[in-house]
Amino acid sequence: MDFERLRRNWENLGRHDPMWAILTAPGTEGGKWDEAAFFRSGDEYGEWLRAWLAQHGIVVPGGDALDFGCGIGRITQALAAMFPRVVGVDISAPMVELARKKNRHGERVQYVCNTRPDLSAFADGSFAFTHTAIVLQHMRAEYALGYLREFLRLLRPGGIAFFQIPTAELVPGAAPMAPAIEPADERHMEMHVTPKADVLAAIGGGGGEVVREEEDRWAGLYWQSFHFAVRKRLARTVPLGER
Numbered sequence: 668m669d670f671e672r673l674r675r676n677w678e679n680l681g682r683h684d685p686m687w688a689i690l691t692a693p694g695t696e697g698g699k700w701d702e703a704a705f706f707r708s709g710d711e712y713g714e715w716l717r718a719w720l721a722q723h724g725i726v727v728p729g730g731d732a733l734d735f736g737c738g739i740g741r742i743t744q745a746l747a748a749m750f751p752r753v754v755g756v757d758i759s760a761p762m763v764e765l766a767r768k769k770n771r772h773g774e775r776v777q778y779v780c781n782t783r784p785d786l787s788a789f790a791d792g793s794f795a796f797t798h799t800a801i802v803l804q805h806m807r808a809e810y811a812l813g814y815l816r817e818f819l820r821l822l823r824p825g826g827i828a829f830f831q832i833p834t835a836e837l838v839p840g841a842a843p844m845a846p847a848i849e850p851a852d853e854r855h856m857e858m859h860v861t862p863k864a865d866v867l868a869a870i871g872g873g874g875g876e877v878v879r880e881e882e883d884r885w886a887g888l889y890w891q892s893f894h895f896a897v898r899k900r901l902a903r904t905v906p907l908g909e910r
């Protein structure tokens with residue numbers, strides 16, 4: 668799927684049934700998500716993330732956070748409990764519009780619609796933490812890898828990129844996954860994988876080092892998926908003799 672088509676699909680999904688497009692839980696299609704339960708799932712995720720980072724001794728330096736593919740802010744809002752300022756970015760204008768309406772944290776949370784295959788709207792080193800979950804799986808690997816490199820560029824040295832990404836299709840032909848929506852109506856949710864070797868190469872090339880990686884148990888029989896915590900390396904110190 669080309670990038671413009673990806674944007675149109677998420678624009679339409681965001682306009683039609685945003686909460687279900689974000690979390691396709693059984694019985695929630697057609698505006699049937701209970702909004703409080705939807706946002707509670709984000710708070711629970713935030714508590715899990717905080718505990719996971721602490722459990723593995725992953726310390727995030729002070730600074731702001733970026734939530735990439737924020738949808739209507741389900742996780743962005745939860746990140747506001749952990750960071751002084753959070754920026755949610757999404758390709759879908761209706762998602763961003765709704766996220767702004769549902770914001771509970773005033774100016775500490777900002778939402779930006781970004782329709783580019785890069786994050787050039789943000790300066791190098793402007794975040795201490797970048798986060799993305801259930802987003803990179805919906806785009807071709809070339810785009811996912813481009814955004815991974817961008818996360819590393821946006822991090823200050825010592826900052827942490829947390830991301831979830833499917834790396835292999837366990838049942839050939841299982842993709843495209845998901846909802847019984849015809850591609851033709853432009854509300855299509857494609858499913859893609861990005862080979863793990865390419866993910867690791869993008870991390871290394873972008874100046875990152877994997878602090879922790881774990882397989883996602885929820886990914887099921889069809890997909891292999893991982894979540895990674897990656898630290899942006901501190902500037903290389905050059906021994907005196909090599910200068």
Ligand SMILES: C[S@@+](CC[C@H](N)C(=O)[O-])C[C@H]1O[C@@H](n2cnc3c(N)ncnc32)[C@H](O)[C@@H]1O
Pocket residue numbers: 673677678688689690735736737738739740741742756757758759762781783784799800801802805806
């Ligand atoms: C399944 S939803 C997940 C939303 C959010 N991460 C959550 O868990 O609540 C995927 C989101 O990614 C967004 N998205 C897809 N491709 C994107 C891109 N290239 N740049 C920014 N957002 C993107 C979609 O518009 C959608 O809101």
